[in-house]
Amino acid sequence: MNKVVIVGHTRGLGSALMKVFNTEPGFKNVVGLSKSTGYNIEKVSDRLNIITQAKDADILILNAFSDNVKDAQHELLCESFKALQSTPMTIAVIGSNAPDNWKDSMRKYPSYKKMIDHSVRQMSQQDTACRVVNFRPGWINTTRIKPEKRAGAMDPLSVALTIRRVLELPDDVRPIEFTFVPEKHRDT
Numbered sequence: 001m002n003k004v005v006i007v008g009h010t011r012g013l014g015s016a017l018m019k020v021f022n023t024e025p026g027f028k029n030v031v032g033l034s035k036s037t038g039y040n041i042e043k044v045s046d047r048l049n050i051i052t053q054a055k056d057a058d059i060l061i062l063n064a065f066s067d068n069v070k071d072a073q074h075e076l077l078c079e080s081f082k083a084l085q086s087t088p089m090t091i092a093v094i095g096s097n098a099p100d101n102w103k104d105s106m107r108k109y110p111s112y113k114k115m116i117d118h119s120v121r122q123m124s125q126q127d128t129a130c131r132v133v134n135f136r137p138g139w140i141n142t143t144r145i146k147p148e149k150r151a152g153a154m155d156p157l158s159v160a161l162t163i164r165r166v167l168e169l170p171d172d173v174r175p176i177e178f179t180f181v182p183e184k185h186r187d188t
Helices: 012-022 044-054 072-084 109-124 147-152 156-167
Strands: 003-007 029-033 059-062 090-094 131-136 177-179
Touching: 003 012, 003 044, 012 029, 012 156, 029 044, 044 072, 059 072, 072 090, 072 109, 090 156, 109 131, 109 177, 131 156, 156 177
Parallel strands: 003 029, 003 059, 059 090, 090 131, 131 177
Antiparallel strands: none
């Protein structure tokens, strides 16, 4: 494997993914794209630029989520698959298995992530050179969750390492979905 493009790489899981892929000698070129580097997934032109950057990649990781344009990550997934489905590569999208009760109110975030679940299942049924994997982590110890919940949350580096290992599976193994459950919260 030579090139990995990580969309949404500046903090949290994205930063951990950058670290994990940059420490593996098999990955020669790890590219981080985010709003801070001029790639805003809310903008159609920036999403097209992301796809252009990924055309020669082995792996495209879609980690970025927009709180302003909630379906931007899903749009990027669909646009990427349409453009890259004939390319022998993997699109890894970061969905969610996190319960929505940590903000103490109903949020639409899980609904937007469910669109990703459904689309990845559809994409996986296509006979294409491009494989798509949906990673559904639960609580990850980042600033996006309340401090009192962080003690039982998963370490971002552990999640990133697991994602890398799943993406390194042999070509004849095509996982569709990989769900993470934090050990402390598995029964809640």
